[in-house]
Amino acid sequence: MSSMISSDLLKPFKLKTKQQELLIRVSILCLVYILAFITRLFSVLRYESMIHEFDPYFNYRTTLYLTQNGFYDFWNWFDSESWYPLGRIIGGTLYPGLMVTAALIYRLLHFLRFAVHIREVCVLTAPFFASNTTLVAYFFGKEIWDSGAGLVAAILIAVCPGYISRSVAGSYDNEGVAIFALLFTFYLFVKAVNTGSLAWGLASAFGYFYMVSAWGGYVFIINLIPLYVLVLLITGRYSMRLYVAYNCMYILGMLLAMQIRFVGFQHVQSGEHMAAMGVFFLMQVFYFLDWVKHMLSDTKLFQAFLKITVTFAVAVGAVALGVGMVSGYISPWTGRFYSLLDPTYAKDHIPIIASVSEHQPTAWSSFMFDFHILLFLFPAGLYFCFKRLSDATIFIVMYGLTSLYFAGVMVRLILVATPAVCLISAIAVSATVKNLTVLLRSKNKVVQTGSTKGTSSGKASSKASLDQSQPFQKNGAMALLFGAFYLLSKYATHCTWVTSEAYSSPSIVLAARGAHGNRVIFDDYREAYFWLRQNTPPDAKVMSWWDYGYQITAMGNRTVIVDNNTWNNTHIATVGRAMSSYEDEAYEIMRSLDVDYVLVVFGGVTGYSSDDINKFLWMVRIGGGVFPVIREPDYLVNGEYRVDKGAAPKMLNCLMYKLSYYRFGELVTEYGRPPGYDRARGVEIGNKDIKLEHLEEAFTTSNWIVRIYKVKPPNNRW
Amino acid sequence: MAPKPDSQSASAATPADASSQFSMDPMFHLLKVIPYSFLRPPRLRLKFPSLSLPSPMTVFSLLLLTYFMVVSGIVYDVIVEPPGIGSTQDPATGSVRPVVFLPGRVNGQYIIEGLSSGFMFVLGGIGIVLLDLALDKNRAKSVKASYATAGISSIVIAYVMSTLFIRIKIPAYLR
Numbered sequence: 001m002s003s004m005i006s007s008d009l010l011k012p013f014k015l016k017t018k019q020q021e022l023l024i025r026v027s028i029l030c031l032v033y034i035l036a037f038i039t040r041l042f043s044v045l046r047y048e049s050m051i052h053e054f055d056p057y058f059n060y061r062t063t064l065y066l067t068q069n070g071f072y073d074f075w076n077w078f079d080s081e082s083w084y085p086l087g088r089i090i091g092g093t094l095y096p097g098l099m100v101t102a103a104l105i106y107r108l109l110h111f112l113r114f115a116v117h118i119r120e121v122c123v124l125t126a127p128f129f130a131s132n133t134t135l136v137a138y139f140f141g142k143e144i145w146d147s148g149a150g151l152v153a154a155i156l157i158a159v160c161p162g163y164i165s166r167s168v169a170g171s172y173d174n175e176g177v178a179i180f181a182l183l184f185t186f187y188l189f190v191k192a193v194n195t196g197s198l199a200w201g202l203a204s205a206f207g208y209f210y211m212v213s214a215w216g217g218y219v220f221i222i223n224l225i226p227l228y229v230l231v232l233l234i235t236g237r238y239s240m241r242l243y244v245a246y247n248c249m250y251i252l253g254m255l256l257a258m259q260i261r262f263v264g265f266q267h268v269q270s271g272e273h274m275a276a277m278g279v280f281f282l283m284q285v286f287y288f289l290d291w292v293k294h295m296l297s298d299t300k301l302f303q304a305f306l307k308i309t310v311t312f313a314v315a316v317g318a319v320a321l322g323v324g325m326v327s328g329y330i331s332p333w334t335g336r337f338y339s340l341l342d343p344t345y346a347k348d349h350i351p352i353i354a355s356v357s358e359h360q361p362t363a364w365s366s367f368m369f370d371f372h373i374l375l376f377l378f379p380a381g382l383y384f385c386f387k388r389l390s391d392a393t394i395f396i397v398m399y400g401l402t403s404l405y406f407a408g409v410m411v412r413l414i415l416v417a418t419p420a421v422c423l424i425s426a427i428a429v430s431a432t433v434k435n436l437t438v439l440l441r442s443k444n445k446v447v448q449t450g451s452t453k454g455t456s457s458g459k460a461s462s463k464a465s466l467d468q469s470q471p472f473q474k475n476g477a478m479a480l481l482f483g484a485f486y487l488l489s490k491y492a493t494h495c496t497w498v499t500s501e502a503y504s505s506p507s508i509v510l511a512a513r514g515a516h517g518n519r520v521i522f523d524d525y526r527e528a529y530f531w532l533r534q535n536t537p538p539d540a541k542v543m544s545w546w547d548y549g550y551q552i553t554a555m556g557n558r559t560v561i562v563d564n565n566t567w568n569n570t571h572i573a574t575v576g577r578a579m580s581s582y583e584d585e586a587y588e589i590m591r592s593l594d595v596d597y598v599l600v601v602f603g604g605v606t607g608y609s610s611d612d613i614n615k616f617l618w619m620v621r622i623g624g625g626v627f628p629v630i631r632e633p634d635y636l637v638n639g640e641y642r643v644d645k646g647a648a649p650k651m652l653n654c655l656m657y658k659l660s661y662y663r664f665g666e667l668v669t670e671y672g673r674p675p676g677y678d679r680a681r682g683v684e685i686g687n688k689d690i691k692l693e694h695l696e697e698a699f700t701t702s703n704w705i706v707r708i709y710k711v712k713p714p715n716n717r718w
Numbered sequence: 719m720a721p722k723p724d725s726q727s728a729s730a731a732t733p734a735d736a737s738s739q740f741s742m743d744p745m746f747h748l749l750k751v752i753p754y755s756f757l758r759p760p761r762l763r764l765k766f767p768s769l770s771l772p773s774p775m776t777v778f779s780l781l782l783l784t785y786f787m788v789v790s791g792i793v794y795d796v797i798v799e800p801p802g803i804g805s806t807q808d809p810a811t812g813s814v815r816p817v818v819f820l821p822g823r824v825n826g827q828y829i830i831e832g833l834s835s836g837f838m839f840v841l842g843g844i845g846i847v848l849l850d851l852a853l854d855k856n857r858a859k860s861v862k863a864s865y866a867t868a869g870i871s872s873i874v875i876a877y878v879m880s881t882l883f884i885r886i887k888i889p890a891y892l893r
Contacts, residue, residue: 235771304742343797361794363820363827364835368884375789376876379782379843383850386774401781408788411825428846435853480849480870487877497892502824 028151029138033131036158039496040127040168042504047521049123049170052506054547054564056172057554060122062090063099063172067106067118074099075261081559082549083571084541084594092261093567097214098177101125126167126176133180134158137419140187143194144392145427148434153426159495162370162418165503175415178215183419185211185221186399189249190392196241201248208249209256212263219272219337220403220416225249226279228398237391238286250280271325271332278317285313343409355618358412367407369502370414372494373487374425378404381424384431400424433484439477508551510608510705522606525551528599528706531699532556536597543590544599545579545612545619546572552599561593569626576623579616579656580630586655587694590711597698598709602660605669605704607679613660614680617641644683652687659709662690662697667704782840790836795829802829819887835883838876845872 015023043052051060066074075096080087105128106121134154141150157163166175188204212218229246232238254267254276267273289306296302324330332338339346343361367375378400385393400420407417505511510522532542533556541559542552549563562572578589590598603611612619617632624630634650635641643651651657665676665688676685698710741747794800804817820826848869852862885891 301742308743343793347797360825361791361797363791363794363825364789364832365827365884365887366825367789367791368835368880369824369888373842373877375839375880376842376846376873379785379840380846380850382781382785383778383843383847386778389774397781401784404785405788408791408793432846432849435850439853476866483870483873494892501890 025147025151029135029154032134032151032154032158036131036134037127039159039499040130040164042168042500043506044123044169046504047506047509049120050506050508051119051122051172052168052170052508053173054507054550056122056170058550058564059098059172059174060119061550061554062094063102063122064118066099066103071100082553082563082565083568084559084561086568086571088565088567093565095174095212095214095216095260095262097181097210097212098125098172098174100213101177102172122172123170126171126173127169129177129180130158130163130167133163133183133419136180136183136187137422140183140190141423141426143187143190144396144423145430149423149426149430152429153423156374156422156426156429156491157419159492159499160371160374160418160422161495161498161503162414162421164495164499165370166415168499168503170506174215175217178211178217179415179419181207181211181214182217182221182416186395189225189245190395192245192249193242193391193395196239196244198244198248201245202252204245204249205252205256208253209259212253212257213260217416218257220406222253222267222273222276224399224402226276227402228395229279229283231394231398232391233282233286235394237394238290242391243283243287246283247280250276269330270334271330272334272337274321274330278321281313281317285309340406340409355615355622359410362408362411362414366411366414369498370418371421373491374421377425377428378421380432381426381428384427385424396420396423396427429484429488433481436477436481436484439473440481442473510606512606522608522703522705524701524703524705526555527701528699528708529555531701532558532597532599532708535699540596541594542597542599543575543578543593543595545575545601545615547615548599548601558597561595569622573623573626576619577627577630579612579619580623580635580654582650582653583655583658583693583695587711591714595711598659598695598711600656600659600707600709602664602704602707603680604660604664604678604685605667608705609680611660611680611705612656613643616656619656642683643678643681643685645686647686657687658690658692659695659707661685661687662692662707662709664704665689782843786836786840789839791827791832794827795832798826800826800828803831804828819883821887824888831883831887835880838879838883841872842876842880845869845876848872 051057062074062077065077075091077090078087079090082088102118102122102125105125106116106118109116109121134157137157138147138150138154141147141153143150163179166173167179185204185207188200188207192200192204208218208221211221225246229242232242257263257267258265268277289309292305293302296305321330325332333341335346335350339350339359346359371378382397382400385397400417400423403413403417403420407414508525510524512520512522514520529552532540532552536558538557539559541561542556543561544552546562546564546566549560549565552558552560553563562568562575566572574589574593578586581589601608601611602613603609604613617635620630620632620635624632635648635654637646637648642648643657661676661678664678664685668675669677669679674684676688677683678685692709694712695709696712697707699708701707800820804820805814806817807813808815818828819831820828846869848865851857852865852869854862857865
């Protein structure tokens with residue numbers, strides 16, 4: 001009686017299997033959404049809610065301008081506070097997607113009466129979009145394989161360090177939004193190819209538009225999708241669905257992309273976009289041939305017609321491309337993307353691209369750091385995809401392989417490879433776990449058939465032998481499942497450790513361990529920028545190396561000569577020449593640029609290794625690339641770069657050396673070492689008695705990391 | 719497009735054979751006039767080589783090879799040109815000792831350490847593939863058992879060695 005009542009009470013809570021499955025899936029996705037957000041909050045909890053690195057400061061400044069002045073002023077903004085005296089057309093030289101997204105979220109929150117500061121919105125935009133990426137990964141996995149693979153893909157991408165490195169809270173950069181847009185566009189396109197519906201094609205065109213507005217890496221999409229279409233055509237998978245999907249996406253996407261001023265007419269004028277156009281015309285030829293084949297009944301005639309048409313089309317295409325390139329209408333591949341195809345190009349020809357540390361090629365340890373066990377699961381996932389080839393699996397295999405190759409060329413592009421690697425690894429995990437659980441469950445089926453078949457003696461012996469192997473197989477499968485669980489938990493531990501130790505540093509605030517193991521914080525950068533803001537005239541111009549330009553403009557609110565946009569190589573070379581010359585020649589250059597203050601970063605007291613003396617050879621190379629009067633061997637001794645007594649005389653007297661080591665010769669930095677011991681290079685400096693003639697020291701921060709000098713006006717003539 | 723001449727046909731019969739075949743190809747008609755009205759094409763048995771798409775598993779093995787090269791850091795090797803193996807000098811005895819793992823940086827390697835790590839990754843992948851092959855129903859039991867043991871041991875060895883490598887390279891790993 002009581003059991004009947006309790007079962008009646010529980011009846012509304014008893015769910016059918018389908019509903020149970022739905023509940024489990026939804027709860028897993030909710031937990032993954034929250035996990036992806038909170039794992040990126042380490043630096044906000046340890047330091048404060050601030051913007052990290054260099055590039056995000058420019059994005060923050062433009063978003064601030066957008067929210068204060070509205071969209072029209074933002075779109076037509078000419079900024080005279082950077083690249084003095086040239087100025088910069090900001091409206092036409094940035095990708096507005098990130099700023100517009102943050103401004104929209106800000107307006108939405110204010111509409112709901114949450115009065116947050118725009119800085120908090122900017123800091124938390126990237127984790128929010130990372131959570132959205134996990135949802136898109138689930139739907140994409142469901143499209144390629146099944147919903148189990150989708151769930152595993154969402155979990156893997158939520159914590160993968162390759163993605164976390166550029167989407168941590170505070171990293172307010174284009175990639176935080178762009179990876180979401182990339183995966184979303186690819187998902188919509190694969191859905192369009194699978195269903196052949198015009199609505200999904202339209203959606204993929206708009207997804208492409210969002211990607212173009214967000215990041216310059218959209219070139220990857222506009223080259224991967226035509227390559228994918230070409231592979232499908234070669235493997236004989238041409239179909240009406242593919243035709244509808246590609247045409248809709250290409251034409252509409254191209255028209256929408258032209259709305260972004262920075263992109264302009266590149267889709268019809270730039271060599272990097274020509275592959276898409278070529279494949280577009282090839283699709284029309286395929287459709288035409290298909291139609292002719294349908295109309296003709298004579299196969300021999302059709303074969304001849306086929307040969308003529310294909311030769312004619314290829315010839316016309318080649319001639320058109322040739323005429324376009326020779327006449328200059330179609331521009332060749334730009335250096336940034338050409339160096340991806342030929343990695344040795346940047347090293348020899350474009351030092352400014354080769355100098356950025358994120359553009360270095362990738363070593364195995366970077367792969368292991370960012371992917372961990374996904375590196376094992378990737379080839380296994382490829383195998384499963386090849387076992388069950390379909391339009392969708394061919395796409396994910398191509399995406400994975402091309403992005404992995406580019407990740408091998410440039411460390412920064414590991415970010416683009418991460419979604420593909422996570423998806424393919426999810427396929428491997430899902431397929432293996434399915435195989436093992438099928439083994440685990442197979443015992444019950446055999447027992448049932450055994451009981452219904454009766455008790456014939458012939459079957460009894462075979463049943464006995466089966467029963468002997470079944471427990472062994474079941475135990476083995478159980479052990480393997482535990483092994484898989486162990487590996488995945490090691491992956492989670494690794495990811496959390498990497499996030500906490502390596503990818504959560506704001507770069508503008510430095511931390512180190514003191515002598516007793518306590519944490520010491522160096523906030524010198526912000527100290528220097530706020531000194532600039534409060535103690536210099538509002539129209540002062542600051543010269544520094546281009547790394548710090550965005551931060552000086554955003555936090556110091558002063559005009560800079562060069563900044564991180566690096567669009568004018570000659571201007572940067574001028575600054576490099578000034579830094580590498582003797583003080584008199586440098587003074588001439590500084591007077592011609594109207595410089596009032598010079599800012600250098602020096603790590604000799606703290607042992608900070610990313611300072612200007614370590615970057616100095618790049619200044620020499622870039623300056624020497626434009627002004628041959630600067631020669632790199634002048635600063636080296638036997639090919640070696642030194643700052644101690646044995647250094648080259650030009651090195652000991654150049655402006656950068658003097659500004660970094662002024663008054664440093666009197667300072668004792670480490671117990672038991674002579675004064676003037678440089679802790680970052682590990683040597684005692686060569687020239688301790690430095691006299692400055694045309695500059696005077698204005699400010700040095702508390703740990704000597706940032707040093708600011710005032711340029712003295714010329715002497716009075718008599 | 720030109721018809722293959724029969725081995726038994728008379729030598730003067732080739733123009734007659736050609737004219738009996740109707741062809742839309744303008745190049746064929748042009749060639750019929752310019753060299754081949756007075757030149758006699760030789761009698762050969764040539765077959766147009768047929769291109770066929772390779773099987774999926776062939777493509778997969780090629781891709782596995784490419785994956786091995788990329789993950790071993792071959793682009794880094796080509797551009798930065800590190801030595802195959804590094805060396806330090808023992809301060810006490812003065813003898814030169816080899817150093818396998820480039821210390822100090824995450825993004826740097828010697829050639830041999832890259833290749834051996836890449837091999838470990840591919841071994842782990844192959845282990846999972848062998849496990850899947852072992853669960854395939856249409857094989858003999860002994861083959862299935864050997865695939866399963868090979869697969870499990872590959873995965874275990876690959877994971878243990880990779881963790882060991884990264885621990886040697888980055889001493890502060892997981893601490």
